[in-house]
Amino acid sequence: MKRLLSLLALAVGLAGTAAVAQPSIYYLWKNKTSGAKMCEPQAPGPGWEKVGGPFSDENCSIPHPE
Template sequence: MKHQLFIGIVGLALSGAALAQPTESFYLMRNKVSGKAVCAQHPISPDWVREAGPFKDQDCKVADKPEPRRSDLPASPLELAPKKKE
């Protein structure tokens, strides 16, 4: 009984930590008027434009690049299925 409660508490804590992670990328935004740059997920106002990104971190230092497609894997099963004749 105690083990189930412990596992439940640990699971709840881990799920809360996972939910706290940002889900969107960050962008380096620059103000058109003042030239000031900040790292944000969304434009602050129409005076701010994206200058660089996307980034994984809130400091705009780690580039958020998509994983390259692996060519050593077999084709998708959907691509291998026989085509239906109409």
């Protein structure tokens, strides 16, 4: 019975967080050394600079509405 209540509480908690979650905003990043480009919500690490965005999709093809 405790396990059932725990699972029910977990399901309710997860459903609540899913309802308020915001979609990610993506940016186009360029590696300063290699010139490689990557579409990510946050900087991939040191040596990357933001060159475009914000975008609504993970391919950096749909501009995010202002």
